[in-house]
Amino acid sequence: MIRIIDNTLTGFDGLLPSKDDLYLFCKLLVIIGVDMIELSVAAYEKMKELPEEGNYVLRIEFVDEMIKYPGFSRYTCHHEANQEKIICEVQMNDVREIVKLRALSNCKELRITGLDDLMCASYDKTMKEIKRALPNSKINFCPENTYKCASALAVQWLLNYGNDVTTSFAGWKNNGATEEVIMALRLAVRHKPNRDLTVLPVLKELFEKITGTRISNKKPVIGKNIFKVEAGIHADGINKNPATYEAYEPGCVGGRSEIVIGKHSGIKAVKLKMEELDLVIPEDRIVEKILNLVKEVCMEKGTSLKDEEFERLTVEVISHERN
């Protein structure tokens, strides 16, 4: 069974989230399908108690801290330990280091962090070797993202070799992005199709509030502009059948398709936008004039048009035609 551990909450220590923010963050992670939530001691101490929903992992410095903080499903620790509930973490910066894994075969659960460059190496062969080196251990893979391949590596591990990964929301901890891995699994193997991803915009907003950062408009799954479409051929295709140009229905992640009028728009996109704005669609000759003017204005401005700009331009062309 696939297990996704999200370790975003080990990366908020230098920030000042409130107890309520942390609490809500955990609840939302559970809703989107995270199996285990990993916290730092500082985050746990701020929360005081954990939400009833979900399984929790505490990141500790030394194994004996387990006694001080009882009640967690698992504990992650850098130190090697052959103990129940401990996930021993090992950093590997190079594929050649995997030979060292045999020395850790006594660990019941092991997290391998790093291996950023695995995509350039023979990743499938290496993943098999990792499994072979640790036949009796549960291996959690936490690929890092220096080369922008972490989500792909995490998914590859889950689909073909292992069943346990660590990721973080939006890849905050320089590892795979939780939401990307969840969506990829949903599309590839229908993993947890009933989990509610419509809360992702709320989770994103909360994340931005806590971290004081802004998620890129183009960020996969959660970016603000990822369902905006301008090219005529795409706008037309999406109107006929959204699946032609969308990997998944935007509504399932709390988004919606939006036609933007600009330099690349076509007649059909212009008509669709007019319909959306409740404008009367004139004869094709005039729509073409509107489209030509749209292109001219956009080239001049160097950007697409906002809806109100398009509406103003349309009204002007139509009234000019009437006079």
Added chain:
Amino acid sequence: MKEIKYIVDTTLRDGEQSPGIALRTKDKVKIAKLLDEIGVYEVEAGVPCISPAEADGISEIIENTQNAKISVWSRMNINDVKYSIGCKPHILHIGTPVSYIQIYSKLKKNKAWVQKNILECVDIAKSSGVDVTVGLEDASRSDIGFILSLIKELKKAGVNIIRLADTVGILTPNRTKEIVETIKVHSDVEIEMHVHNDLGMAVANSIVGAKAGAAYVDCTLFGIGERTGNCNFYDFVHASESIFHFAMNKKQIKNVEEKSYQQLKGAM
């Protein structure tokens, strides 16, 4: 020795399709020149059929670049192909829907129609002396049997490079490898990877595709493009320079990004 891979930069075509920017001719010429200077193999300069101004702009790009091949994008439509040839590009790229959803739902046609049409389009372009590459749109959701039979016909018609387009960005590394390897087993056609970043895997899939035999990789500056964007040029070279040889280095790409940031920032 590292394998040589060629960068096809589509910032001025797929990148510009990102809502939020509308490049003027002078912007496009400037960016194309920068890409040409650092050794980009092919600059996909735009879609002539958008407007006469766009077509004129592409002609200006051709005049102002030296080494890069300048390509234009056209729909699989005879009139569009004829119009696009008018710009005198080095390469005409014809986008050809190959998945059932694109063929039956968007085009409302069938596979036989697609095959007949693309071969007609290729013939028209070829007889005008223009080199042609064909983009297999939505290849990642297509029947591999249809792709292979189409490639066979395209090869007979003189097409030597096909673009494997992950139009909706759903490929995973293993699936990418499987498709590229299957094509390579059945044909000696050259492959160009064109992936989107919908699942955050554009760089990984481009690397895997190139390792499996694709000689050309489509990228954009800052990774701009439809929805979540295309394969980020800098990130791709950064991630794979240890195994591939490129005409340019990371510093040069950063320099181009810095110089074109003002023109492209609206797409980010």
